[in-house]
Amino acid sequence: MTLYLDLQLASKAKDIPSQEQFELWVGKALAGSGRDETELTVRIVDEEEGLELNSTYRGRDYATNVLSFPFEVPDGIELPLLGDLVICAAVVAKEAAEQNKALAAHWAHLVIHGTLHLLGYDHIKDEDAEQMESKEIALLQDLGYPDPYGDRDV
Incomplete structure (x- = not known):
């Protein structure tokens, strides 16, 4: 699979992972998706931009950790564009x-999330949340990271 990852650093944070780390994590999440080629943007922001985007697109008055903006491909057009992730480094x-x-x-x-x-x-319905969280846990464990949900049953 070919991955084109546009990493946009719009944050003053000092402890942001490298391009290679983002590519590893995104690639892990994409494995098995059936996509031969994928393009996406990961934008790292500070709290001000995170708050503005979360307020505008979700009606929430706080900066959140990650926002996902899937690209909806118009009918009859083939593009490998998956969408955008916006991650607030401070959060x-x-x-x-x-x-x-x-x-x-x-x-x-x-x-990965x-x-x-x-x-x-998605994780709106309990059954969908269980499926998504189980996948996250497995992918993270493959990378050597612990279960992010701790002792919770998923």
């Missing part, structure tokens, strides 16, 4: 610290 760091998680493990989880959303996975 990722804050959550990792609060949850006593390694920062890299939390980044990996959120990149967001990429699965772009592939059509």
Whole structure:
């Protein structure tokens, strides 16, 4: 599979993973998707932009960890564009610290989580959440990271 990942660094954070790490995590989430070629953007933002986007697109008045914007391909057009992920670096760091998680493990989880959303996975219904979370756990364990949901049953 060929991956074209446009990494946009619009954050002042110092502890952002490398292009190679993002490619590894996105590639892991895409494995088995049946896609020969995939293009997506990962934009790393600070809280101000994260808040603005979450407010505009989800009606929530806070910066969230990851937002997924799937690309809807118009009928009759073939493009490998999957969509965009927007990740707020400050929220990722804050959550990792609060949850006593390694920062890299939390980044990996959120990149995989967001990429699965772009592939059509969701967690609104309990049964869909179980399927998505089980996939996340398995992919993260393949990469050597612990279960991001801890002791919860999924």
